[in-house]
Amino acid sequence: MLEIKCPYCGKRSQNEFSYGGDAAVKRPELGKEVSDKEWDNFVYLRKNPRGNHREFWHHVAGCRQWFKVLRDTSTHEIFKTARLDEEL
Amino acid sequence: MQKYSIFSLIKNAFSNHKNWEVAWKDPEPKKQYDVVIIGGGGHGLATAYYLAKEHKITNVAILEKGWIGGGNVGRNTTILRSNYMWDANGLFYEYGMKLWENLSQELNYNVMYSPRGIINLAHSDAQLNTYSRRGNSMRLNGIDAVMLGRDELKKMIPFADFSSSSRFPIFGGLMQPRGGTARHDAVAWGYARQADSLGVDIIQHCEVTGFEVQNGKLTGVQTSRGDIKTKKVGLCVAGSTSLLAEKLNMNLPIESHVLQACVSEPVKPFLDHVVTFGAGHFYCSQSDKGEMVMGGDLDGYNSYAQRGNLPTIQHVLSEGVAMFPNLSRLKMLRTWGGIMDMSMDGSPIIDKTHIEGVYLNCGWCYGGFKATPVSGWTFAHTIAQDRVHELNSKFRLNRFSTGHLIDEKGVGTKTWIG
Ligand SMILES: Cc1cc2nc3c(=O)[nH]c(=O)nc-3n(C[C@H](O)[C@H](O)[C@H](O)COP(=O)(O)OP(=O)(O)OC[C@H]3O[C@@H](n4cnc5c(N)ncnc54)[C@H](O)[C@@H]3O)c2cc1C
Numbered sequence: 001m002l003e004i005k006c007p008y009c010g011k012r013s014q015n016e017f018s019y020g021g022d023a024a025v026k027r028p029e030l031g032k033e034v035s036d037k038e039w040d041n042f043v044y045l046r047k048n049p050r051g052n053h054r055e056f057w058h059h060v061a062g063c064r065q066w067f068k069v070l071r072d073t074s075t076h077e078i079f080k081t082a083r084l085d086e087e088l
Numbered sequence: 089m090q091k092y093s094i095f096s097l098i099k100n101a102f103s104n105h106k107n108w109e110v111a112w113k114d115p116e117p118k119k120q121y122d123v124v125i126i127g128g129g130g131h132g133l134a135t136a137y138y139l140a141k142e143h144k145i146t147n148v149a150i151l152e153k154g155w156i157g158g159g160n161v162g163r164n165t166t167i168l169r170s171n172y173m174w175d176a177n178g179l180f181y182e183y184g185m186k187l188w189e190n191l192s193q194e195l196n197y198n199v200m201y202s203p204r205g206i207i208n209l210a211h212s213d214a215q216l217n218t219y220s221r222r223g224n225s226m227r228l229n230g231i232d233a234v235m236l237g238r239d240e241l242k243k244m245i246p247f248a249d250f251s252s253s254s255r256f257p258i259f260g261g262l263m264q265p266r267g268g269t270a271r272h273d274a275v276a277w278g279y280a281r282q283a284d285s286l287g288v289d290i291i292q293h294c295e296v297t298g299f300e301v302q303n304g305k306l307t308g309v310q311t312s313r314g315d316i317k318t319k320k321v322g323l324c325v326a327g328s329t330s331l332l333a334e335k336l337n338m339n340l341p342i343e344s345h346v347l348q349a350c351v352s353e354p355v356k357p358f359l360d361h362v363v364t365f366g367a368g369h370f371y372c373s374q375s376d377k378g379e380m381v382m383g384g385d386l387d388g389y390n391s392y393a394q395r396g397n398l399p400t401i402q403h404v405l406s407e408g409v410a411m412f413p414n415l416s417r418l419k420m421l422r423t424w425g426g427i428m429d430m431s432m433d434g435s436p437i438i439d440k441t442h443i444e445g446v447y448l449n450c451g452w453c454y455g456g457f458k459a460t461p462v463s464g465w466t467f468a469h470t471i472a473q474d475r476v477h478e479l480n481s482k483f484r485l486n487r488f489s490t491g492h493l494i495d496e497k498g499v500g501t502k503t504w505i506g
Pocket residue numbers: 126127128129130131132151152153154155156157158159160161162163164165166167168294295296297324325326327328332347348349383424425426427428452453454455456457458459
């Protein structure tokens with residue numbers, strides 16, 4: 001069982017959260033011409049490291065806020081969580 | 089190679105089975121190979137076998153960082169089927185079913201292919217409609233499919249919840265009678281033994297750590313047991329694909345996720361088919377030993393851990409109990425996990441890459457075991473002829489940027505659903 005520290009509510013069980021994937025993904029700027037390559041990167045390409053991973057989680061059965069988590073994908077250890085407007 | 093038969097069995101009985109030949113050798117890596125296959129799972133072993141058998145390329149090495157069969161091929165729930173709607177999937181997996189039907193003879197190894205039928209349960213009229221659409225598409229592609237009504241199902245799977253208080257009443261189902269199961273280890277060992285006998289070097293405890301590329305062409309691989317020269321390399325490393333691709337500066341539309349499965353204590357035969365729950369993601373069958381073999385959803389976050397967490401098992405088994413209430417009385421024997429190479433549209437990639445001599449076989453998601461023979465067959469063709477075969481011509485790497493997705497279920501890595 002993962003225990004995840006929501007930056008707003010504190011430590012809660014994994015059951016209350018849902019996963020949002022790679023937190024480094026950025027949507028191409030609005031109103032700008034987007035190449036197929038850029039769009040492909042944004043929609044389909046994700047970081048997939050073994051080790052430290054910055055990722056989004058959603059406290060869906062709690063405060064419903066999105067936030068960032070630094071987690072090791074080979075051990076599942078969680079090092080740090082932060083609000084979206086904070087550095088992780 | 090010593091052929092397995094009733095006669096060799098009797099003959100070896102006289103020497104107390106002490107004089108059987110080893111099934112495959114343990115060679116030292118050579119300095120150079122025509123083709124190097126990375127990963128001694130089902131797909132790597134099958135690829136090497138078909139390279140030697142169909143394309144007469146025998147100066148081939150399989151490099152496996154652990155031992156052959158220790159990855160997903162030894163961890164899956166062994167369901168075989170070709171019950172797909174899109175042509176790209178249906179025709180590919182159906183070719184695979186034909187290979188399964190003859191595989192024990194072909195490999196002279198009993199892979200225990202058991203065409204016990206796979207049943208997808210439907211729990212609403214709408215779901216039955218989509219199943220008949222899929223069933224019709226299957227039949228147009230020459231794949232066996234039958235619709236089953238509630239009364240037929242009552243006779244076939246009497247222990248399912250047919251009560252009036254059922255939360256997800258069973259309306260009917262779609263069955264592929266030739267679908268079923270096979271013995272996973274035997275598949276790996278059978279391919280290994282034949283590949284070895286055709287001259288392939290199976291090199292275990294040999295991890296590929298890097299690649300030599302010059303002017304856009306592959307020239308060799310670096311391994312934990314020294315450098316090896318080769319002009320062609322095939323990646324068959326399932327959940328580890330992104331890690332090797334990174335060494336080639338490639339970023340792939342793949343995420344690695346852990347999928348768990350579990351088996352119960354053994355009980356007397358009570359389930360003759362493979363059955364999947366239609367109101368969630370749960371599937372089960374009964375092994376020859378009597379255990380209920382069960383699986384369902386991914387844990388749902390990127391992972392290379394080969395083990396998952398209890399909440400997913402609880403979630404999956406609560407679906408199981410909704411389908412077969414008597415499962416709640418069984419004790420669980422074991423749970424385990426494997427690392428899935430989840431592609432972004434849920435379909436595989438078998439293709440060349442922009443680097444000459446580097447070939448990619450990945451994106452198997454939940455369902456790569458059933459593909460083992462046809463994946464090996466088409467990948468061997470792609471490597472030997474340096475072009476895709478018609479059967480894998482839709483499983484291209486560039487389909488994501490060109491928009492030609494094969495979104496059979498529209499799930500992908502499921503990252504964004506929650
Ligand atoms: C719990 C579970 C249930 C499943 N159920 C089903 C099912 O019912 N039906 C179905 O069709 N599919 C199922 N699958 C999926 C199926 O098992 C996989 O898609 C398939 O086995 C993957 O191909 P493989 O056999 O070649 O992979 P693997 O057996 O994982 O082989 C890959 C090999 O590559 C090796 N490797 C990795 N990196 C390196 C390196 N750098 N150097 C050398 N070697 C390396 C690994 O050690 C491993 O042995 C399931 C999977 C799991 C985990």
